[in-house]
Amino acid sequence: MSIFVNKDTRVLVQGITGREGMFHTRQCVAYGTRVVAGVTPGKGGQKMDEVPVFDTVNAAVGKTGADCSLIFVPPAFAADAVMEAVDAGVSLVVTITEGIPVLDMMKVKNYMQGKPSRLIGPNCPGIITPGECKVGIMPGPIHKPGGAIGVVSRSGTLTYEVVHQLTREDIGQTTCIGIGGDPVGGTSFIDCLDAFEKDPATEGVVMVGEIGGSAEEDAAAFITQHVTKPVVGFIAGLTAPPGRRMGHAGAIISGKSGTAQSKITVMKQSGIHVCEDLGTLGKLCAEVFT
DSSP states (O other): OOSSOOTTOEEEEETTTSHHHHHHHHHHHHHTOEEEEEEOTTOTTOEETTEEEESSHHHHHHHHOOOEEEEOOOHHHHHHHHHHHHHTTOSEEEEOOOOOOHHHHHHHHHHHTTOSOEEEOSSSOEEEETTTEEEESSOGGGOOTTOOEEEEESOHHHHHHHHHHHHHTTOOEEEEEEOOOSSSOSSOHHHHHHHHHHOTTOOEEEEEEESSSSHHHHHHHHHHHHOOSOEEEEEEOTTOOTTOOOSSTTOOOBTTBSOHHHHHHHHHHTTOEEESOGGGHHHHHHHHHO
C-alpha cells in the first residue's frame, strides 16, 4: 500500500520538452514510472524519446488516461499550468517549479476550492512510492521499497537526508512526500498525516518541518487527536536569526512565532519523538519504529 501514487499511476509531464522537464522525465521513466504523455504548447505530435507530446493537458488526458501531472513549467506560467491540469480532471498535480509569485498561488488555491484535484507543491521535490512510482526530482536509489514508514517534509534536501538515513538503518518507506516550503501551497502536513494514518501499510511517520508559519504546530494538534501511529519529528532552523528568510519563502520567523524551539516544544507536548540532531535521526527512528 501507499498514498497518492502507486505502480498504476499514469503521469503526464507539463514542460516535458524543456531542459529540466526532459532530464527528470527520463529519470522517472528509468525508475519505472508510467509516464504516458507530455505537454508543451505548439509541440503537439512530437515525441520526447517514446513519450508522445500534446499541445494541451485536456488532449493528453483524453488520449492517454493520465491521472497525475508533473509540472516543470517556468514560474510565470506555472499557475496557469496547474489550473489547466485541474480543468482537465487530473486528480494529482505535482508542481516542482520554484519562484511562483504568492499572488499567483493564491489564485490557484481559490480556483481549486471544491474541485477534486490534489496539489503537491509548489517548490517541492515531489512524491515517490519506492519501487513503484517516482513523480518528481528526488534521487530514486536512496529509497527502500517494501517498508512501513511514511515520510513528509517541507524541505527537499532534508527529505533525501532523512530517507538515506532510514535506508541505512534498513527501514523501508511506504511513500515519501516533499510538500514544499512556500507560504501558499497545496497538500499540507495534516493531509499527509491523515492519509498515512488510514494507510494499513504505514506503521509510523517521519515529519520534517522548518521555521516559519504554524504548519508544524497545527500538525502536532492533529496528531494528538487523530494519529495513533508513532511519529518522529525534526525542525530545521534552530539557529536561524529572526527576520531573515532561510532558503524557503515561508521559512522566516516573524516576532516570537514560528521559531524552531517553539515548534519543538509543541511537538514534544503532542507525543512526537523529536530529534534535535539531524545526524542521529536514523538511529532514533530505529529505536522508535523497530
